Amino acid sequence: MFYWFLKYILIGPALRLFFRPKSEDLENVPLDGPIILCANHMSFVDSLFMPLMVPRRVVFLGKSDYFDKWYTRWFYEGAGVIPVRREGGQAGEAALRAGSEQLEAGIAVGIYPEGTRSPDGRLYRGKTGAARMALRVGCPVIPIALFGTREVMPPNRYLPRLHRVTVKFGRPLDFSRYAGKEDDRFVLRSVTDEIMYEIMMLSGQEYVDEYASKFKGPRQQPAKLPAAAPPSAGAGMRAAG
DSSP: OHHHHIIIIISHHHHHHHHOOEEESGGGSOSSSOEEEEEOOOOTTHHHHHHHHSSSOEEEEEEGGGGSSHHHHHHHHHTTOEEEOTTOHHHHHHHHHHHHHHHHTTOEEEEOTTSSOOSSSOEEOOOSHHHHHHHHHTOOEEEEEEESHHHHSOTTOOSOOOOOOEEEEOOOBOOGGGTTOTTOHHHHHHHHHHHHHHHHHHHOOOEESSOGGGGOSTTOOGGGSOOOOOOOTTOOOSOOO
């Protein structure tokens, strides 16, 4: 109830009025059944605009930091966000199990495979969480590219700016050929690289074969680093991250 209240009464109408968001190729998103929505992550407001354009409920995997304070916890709990602890291990596995349970119930799950917002607008190496859930449940993955959200709210800005937002949906990716291999780290890396390749093709972003979290420190200057070659759709014989 709270999710639909946010989408259609409290927040959604204001977003449509001021930012005039539009979708492209929305027909690629099935109207029912389990799907994983994998998007590039440019801004905090990505999690507002992407589900706004999808005509079904979307449950997100989000960083657990949002649940640390009571005045943000109520919002994220009400919106159905599943907290993910970045240290990984058992905490991360618990979040993936929770996401898999949502998928098995036929709900769409949204995730940012980069794990955090891009520090400089480029696309960074994906983590394998989406691949793990896709192989466990046997559901398709929809690659998504968001445009304009970084202009609406860049990093370290607390008030949005007016700018039009576009959400572009790619064709569903089928990984049924890897059924039963959800614990194979090489398969997980191959699936993740294919997802990131499709996001890169949709978004036109420059790709960096490093995790975005590596460049989050204030002294890092990733723009001076050479960009790696884009991940091949058939690549995967690298150790899983």
